Amino acid sequence: MPVHDTYDDVQASYGRCLRKKGFITRFYEILMQSHPDMEPMFHRTDFGQQRKALRRGISISISFAAGSPSAQYSMDQMAEIHSRIGRAPVDPSLYRFWLDSLIQALSETDPRFNDKVEARWREAMQKTIDYFSEAFAKNIARKTA
Numbered sequence: 001m002p003v004h005d006t007y008d009d010v011q012a013s014y015g016r017c018l019r020k021k022g023f024i025t026r027f028y029e030i031l032m033q034s035h036p037d038m039e040p041m042f043h044r045t046d047f048g049q050q051r052k053a054l055r056r057g058i059s060i061s062i063s064f065a066a067g068s069p070s071a072q073y074s075m076d077q078m079a080e081i082h083s084r085i086g087r088a089p090v091d092p093s094l095y096r097f098w099l100d101s102l103i104q105a106l107s108e109t110d111p112r113f114n115d116k117v118e119a120r121w122r123e124a125m126q127k128t129i130d131y132f133s134e135a136f137a138k139n140i141a142r143k144t145a
C-alpha cells in the first residue's frame with residue numbers, strides 16, 4: 001500500500017507562523033521588494049482581503065501537496081485567477097520570487113526553521129507552482145488554438 005506524505009511538518013511550521021502576528025504582512029513586504037513587476041500587480045488590491053485569501057491559499061496548497069481531494073476545487077479556482085485569462089495573471093517566471101519571499105518570511109518567523117523545514121516547504125509549494133504554471137500554459141494553447 002502506498003504511504004502518503006501528509007506534510008504534517010509543513011502544516012506545523014505554518015501553524016507556528018500564523019500564531020505570530022504579522023506573518024502574512026511581512027511576506028507581502030518581502031514579495032513587493034523581490035521583483036520590480038510585483039508592486040504594480042497589486043495596484044488595486046485590498047490587502048485586508050488579500051491577506052486572508054493568501055492565508056487560506058497556502059493552507060489549500062499544503063493540502064494539495066498532501067493529495068487531499070478536497071483541495072482540488074479551490075486549486076482550480078486559484079489557477080484560473082492566475083492564468084493568462086484570469087483576473088490576476090501571473091507569468092510563471094515570477095513564481096520563484098514568490099517562493100523565495102515565502103521562505104524568507106518563514107525563516108524570520110518560525111523559531112524551528114532549518115534547512116530541512118525549508119526543503120519541505122519548497123517541495124510542497126512547488127506542486128502548486130507547477131499546477132498554476134501548467135494552467136497558464138494551457139490557456140495560451142486554448143487562446144491560440
Ligand code: HEM
Pocket residue numbers: 038041042044045046050053054056057058061078081082087088090094095097098128129
Ligand atoms: C508571483 C506570484 C504571485 C503574484 C504576483 C500574485 C498576485 C496576485 C494578485 C494581483 C491577486 C489579486 C488581488 C486582487 O484581487 O486585487 C492575487 C490573488 C490571489 N492569489 Fe496570488 N499571486 C501570486 C502567487 C500566488 C500563489 C502561489 C498563491 C497560492 C498559494 C496565490 C493565491 C492567491 C489567492 C488565494 C488570491 C485571491 C483570489 C480571490 O480573490 O479570490 N497567489 N494574487
